[in-house]
Each structure stands twice: as structure tokens, then as C-alpha cells.
Amino acid sequence: MPPLHEPIPPDVLEWCQAELGLETVPAEGPEVPRDRLLAFARALKDQHDFWFFLYCASTHYPEEGSAGEEGHKPDRTLVAYRVRRLPHAASGRPTQTFPFRVWVPTGESTPSLAEVWVGADWQEREQFDLVGTVFAGHPDPRRLMMPEDWPGHPLRRDYAIETGHFPWR
Amino acid sequence: MAVTLSHSLPVQTLPRTMQVGGVTVPVDLVTTGWPDPQMRLEDYDPEADLMTINMGPQHPSTHGVLRVKLWLDGETVVKAVPYVGYLHRGVEKLCEKLTYVQLTPIVDKNDYVSPMMNEMAINMAIENALGIEPPRRAQYMRSILAEIQRIGSHLISVGTWGLDMGGAIGGGATIFMFCMRERELLLDLFEELTGCRFHYNTHTVGGQRHDLPVGWDVKAKQVLARIVERSYEYEQFLVENPICRARARGVAVLDPLLAMECGASGPILRGSGVDFDLRRDAPYAAYGEIEVRVPTRTEGDALARAMVRVDEIRESARIASALLDGVPEGPICALKPVKLPGAVKLMEGETAYAAVEGPRGELGTYLVAQTDRKVGQHPYRLKIRSPSLHALSLLPYLCPGHTLADVVVIIGSLDPIMGEVDR
Numbered sequence: 001m002p003p004l005h006e007p008i009p010p011d012v013l014e015w016c017q018a019e020l021g022l023e024t025v026p027a028e029g030p031e032v033p034r035d036r037l038l039a040f041a042r043a044l045k046d047q048h049d050f051w052f053f054l055y056c057a058s059t060h061y062p063e064e065g066s067a068g069e070e071g072h073k074p075d076r077t078l079v080a081y082r083v084r085r086l087p088h089a090a091s092g093r094p095t096q097t098f099p100f101r102v103w104v105p106t107g108e109s110t111p112s113l114a115e116v117w118v119g120a121d122w123q124e125r126e127q128f129d130l131v132g133t134v135f136a137g138h139p140d141p142r143r144l145m146m147p148e149d150w151p152g153h154p155l156r157r158d159y160a161i162e163t164g165h166f167p168w169r
Numbered sequence: 170m171a172v173t174l175s176h177s178l179p180v181q182t183l184p185r186t187m188q189v190g191g192v193t194v195p196v197d198l199v200t201t202g203w204p205d206p207q208m209r210l211e212d213y214d215p216e217a218d219l220m221t222i223n224m225g226p227q228h229p230s231t232h233g234v235l236r237v238k239l240w241l242d243g244e245t246v247v248k249a250v251p252y253v254g255y256l257h258r259g260v261e262k263l264c265e266k267l268t269y270v271q272l273t274p275i276v277d278k279n280d281y282v283s284p285m286m287n288e289m290a291i292n293m294a295i296e297n298a299l300g301i302e303p304p305r306r307a308q309y310m311r312s313i314l315a316e317i318q319r320i321g322s323h324l325i326s327v328g329t330w331g332l333d334m335g336g337a338i339g340g341g342a343t344i345f346m347f348c349m350r351e352r353e354l355l356l357d358l359f360e361e362l363t364g365c366r367f368h369y370n371t372h373t374v375g376g377q378r379h380d381l382p383v384g385w386d387v388k389a390k391q392v393l394a395r396i397v398e399r400s401y402e403y404e405q406f407l408v409e410n411p412i413c414r415a416r417a418r419g420v421a422v423l424d425p426l427l428a429m430e431c432g433a434s435g436p437i438l439r440g441s442g443v444d445f446d447l448r449r450d451a452p453y454a455a456y457g458e459i460e461v462r463v464p465t466r467t468e469g470d471a472l473a474r475a476m477v478r479v480d481e482i483r484e485s486a487r488i489a490s491a492l493l494d495g496v497p498e499g500p501i502c503a504l505k506p507v508k509l510p511g512a513v514k515l516m517e518g519e520t521a522y523a524a525v526e527g528p529r530g531e532l533g534t535y536l537v538a539q540t541d542r543k544v545g546q547h548p549y550r551l552k553i554r555s556p557s558l559h560a561l562s563l564l565p566y567l568c569p570g571h572t573l574a575d576v577v578v579i580i581g582s583l584d585p586i587m588g589e590v591d592r
Contacts, residue, residue, distance in 0.1 A: 006522075028520045049190035053432040053559075054524075057535050057552035080535065082522060086429070086445050088191035095450045099522070118203075119432035122562040130261070139207050145254040145591060154262050155550075 009096045012048055019043070029080065029099030034110050037102055041116045044083060050098055052084040053119035058104075058131035060156045075106040077133045081113070109134035130155040186442075194425040195442040198469040203427055206565035208248055210240060217242045222573070226255045230333045230577045233587025237564065237580075241573060249568035249576070251561060256591040264551040269295050269374055272548070277368040279553060280589040282325050285318035286527040288372035290553075293453065293523035294534035295374050305455075306499045307376035309492055312455040314359075314371070315525070316489035317389070320396060321355045322528035323436075323478040323485075324348040327403055330475055330581035334416045341413075344406045351399060354392045361385060376502030386493045393486040400482045407475055417472040421567040421579040425469070431566075432559035435530030436481065437583060440474035442467040447526035454525075459491055471582035478584075481528075529584055530556030553592055557585040 008016070008025060016025050019040065020032065032040050044050045058079045065072040082099045104110045112135035113120040124135045125144040132153035135141065143150065152159050185196040210219060225236035234255035240248040260279060264272055276291045277284040289311055296303065303311070328348030335341025356366045363369040363379050371378050407413055425441040428434075438445060442465055447453070449461040464480035466473035524533035533554035539547060560583045567579050 051190040051429045053430060055535060055552060055554040059537055059550040086192045087450050089193055118430040119559055122558060145257040154259060
């Protein structure tokens, strides 16, 4: 029976709880504050051997409720990262992945991880292009997939598939 | 007749190794400072007369619609900027409007050279989220089909790479025809099993759609034996053909640390001396029940990556033959045949990630289920972690310092499939 989530490695779990001050860390990854993301990522790579960048996937969540009311959630995106460490031959540690997530309200930005992992460069360009998350300090903030003059970000929830766009009206 | 070579590559000395992040990598490949892909041209020699050249998107040797903008000093590449997206079809957006059972035929078209892997990755992610496990027979069938598919994919890769290097004059057309000839046999096997030559739609949530026909295993083993026998011819072509040797050896030597940071895996990482394979290190399907040997090379150049692929053809044939001997009896799907497409529903806000070792590296699917129960049969967000995209992002680092003609060889050795890069 495959587990729903690959469990977070115990040593990283402990470090993560101490670093972020969390009581429990959900299996789909801790939510890292944006201002601490860069230092968190660097420590993951340098101290915990997570050299292998897997993906960065941004998900758009539209506004819930109206401003000022209880339970109001602004228009925002959730950026989910996942990194891997390769098997450690000497200690017999198997290969493990570690997910972490960042909430980014629309109109604000999150630090780019391209200076920590080279692979984040194109991944973040793709997520900016498709979902519209802005990565501050990205070395090359251009669209990756869509034409440069394309209106909007297609993977947002409010971007209807039926919308006519030149020349595919 | 199998041709036995006294050596596969000349002078295989044991490399000096070092430990980085717990991984053993060859010292000689680790470089200090990689080329800067955002290099300002003004910082290059101001006296130089740079020429800008556009390569693609319609170019026979870019393996699909890839455009590369190159700045040349004489014949040497100074800077390379790849442009992708010419084949962007919005698969991830489309998947948000489809039910879980309908996803399989859509993701088939991502990596159109190895559709089996795509189907397997996405169905494994859905199964993880649902908490079901396919029966053992289906697990075996998945591994067998994946290995046969891997052979087919590597044949295309090695064959078209030969075409890139030699063309009709240098003997490249020969290996291309050899590889296509052998791939035909594999497609016949798949056709007998699923009715389709590619885009099979044979994996489904919880198992397989089509059971193995009677006598298929015998036929498959014959084909695999034939391919193993002929794979020595490819090796001979790659190692002993002077054109191939001259054009590929020492070209685009890849730092394993750069490959790891970039997320490039599979033959690219193994060609740079990193011994990592998901089939062995994080077994899925039936791989846990069989020994998987991982071929690696320590040269790190374009030839090493191709040699890893040829070695993997033989290894995959061995694994598939061994698994064919032990296919257990039983059901092939954990769920009842799904008639209504919306029958599979996921819990609110669940996420799942599943990865398989595709022919180009780690092919993963990240899935976020709907937060609204009424539309629970659609994914909320689906992200396909395509190995080709990560491999292609190495291009700006590998090209500088090489000649224009080498760029073709480098792209071929990275083996990107544009359908998967652009999605």
C-alpha cells in the first residue's frame, strides 16, 4: 500500500519544527513565511543535502468572502516546491524528497530560489507565465511558454477556457 | 550474431571521486563556475565581431520545435538562449476540465516517444491520492511495458542523434534505420496488446485495461533477445565510427552538480557519473522484486550519455525478460471497470506526488484535488514534472565554448521531447 505522502525524513522534520517554530509539519509540506524562504532553501541545500530540484508548482485560489468579513481570504497563489536528496552511500540513507509551500497574495511577490537551485530558474518562469506568481529577484523574468504579448495567465481559475484570444477566437 | 567488443569505451580508468551532498561524483567533472546564461554581451570582448544566429523552430535537428538564439564569435558560441513554447497546448489547463479517468489519453501526448511512462506517472499519482493499490499482475505488467517502452524511446534517441551527427553521408542514416527497424518490433508488440501503435491508453486508475494476450510473453522475449543482440551494433557504431567519435567525445562535458541542481536526471545524470535511478533507489510497481542494475559513465560528455542509453537498452531488455517469467495470475485492475467517467472522486484539498523513472529522467505528477466536493471528479491543479524541460534548461550552460555544429550534437545528447517540454 503506497502512502499518500512520502513521509518527511525525521532529521529534516526536527530541524523544520525548530526553524519555523511549528508544532506539527503536514505531510504535504510546511508553509514557509516569504521573508524566510531564501534562508530556509539555502539551509536545505547546504545542511541537508537537498541538491536535486524537482519542481515548483503554483496554484491559484480566488478570493473567498468579501473584504472585512470573517473568513475572508484574498486572491492568492500557493507555490509548492519539492526537492530531493540522492541516496547517501556511506550511511545507507535512501533517496528522499521534501516539499515546502509558500502563500503569495496576488499583487505581492515571493523571493526567487534561482540563486539556490539553478533549476528553479525555468520552473519559476513557467509558473509566472501560467499562474502569474511574481518571483522577486529572478535573473530572467520573462514568459516561458506563452507568447510575450499574451494577455493574462492561463492557469488562473478566473481564466476561462472558452475565452477568445486572437487568433484562436 | 552478437559482436563482442573487447572494450566499450577506450581506457576506462577508475576516476577520482569526491562526496558532495552525500553523492559520489567524479572529481574531474566538477568545475568551478558555470557559464552565466544571462551574460551581458558588452562584457564579452568588445573588439569581437559577434554574429547573431537563429536556429529553429523549424529545423530538422532540433528534435521538434525548439528555437535557439545563438551569438557567435567566429564559429564559437558565446551565448545561447533557448526559446520554448511553440508546442504549448495547455495540457495542464485542459486536465482541470477532465475527470480523472479521462486524463490518461491526454497525458499520452506529452512525451509522445514514451507514452507508457506518462500514463503510469499520472495514474500512480491518482492511486496514491485515492489510497488504492493495483493488483500484483497489473504491477508486473506496468514494469514490463515501461521497460519495453524505455527501449523504444532510447532507440529513437540514439537513432536520431546519429542522424544529427552523421547525416546520410557519415553513416548516421544507418543507425537511424537500424533503430527504427528494431522499434517497429516493439510497436507491433504494443499493437497486439492494446490495439494502438502509440498513445495506448492502456493504464487506468487502479490497474490496466488490457490483459496480456496468450503467447505475448514468448513473442516479447524473442523480440527482446533480438534487440539485445543488435544493440552491440549500435555500440559499435557509436564507439568505432570515427565521425561519431570525433564529434561527440569530449563535447559538452556536464558537471554533475549542475545537472543535479538543474533537476536533470536519467541518462544525463548517469552519464556524469552519478549513480541514481528511481527504479532501484525508490522502487515502484514491480521493481522492488527484481535486481535493477544501473549503468553509469564517468566521462560526462555527449558520447557518455549515448552510451548510457545503449547500456540501458540491454539492461531494460534483461529486466523485462526476467519479469515476463514471473507474471502472477489474477485480476488486472483494483477497481471495477469504470463506466461513468466521474466515478473516481478525490477528497477535498488532497495533494499527491508520484514519480517514475522515465527514459529521460524523473517524470512526476503533482496533483491537487478539488476543494469543492460537487466537482470532485476533476483535478484542481495538475503539474507534470517533465524531465525534458529540466534537461533543456542545461543548454545555455553547455553551449558556450563549443562550435555551432556542436550545438546540434548537444541538443541531441540531451534528448528533449518538445511535446513534454511545452505541454
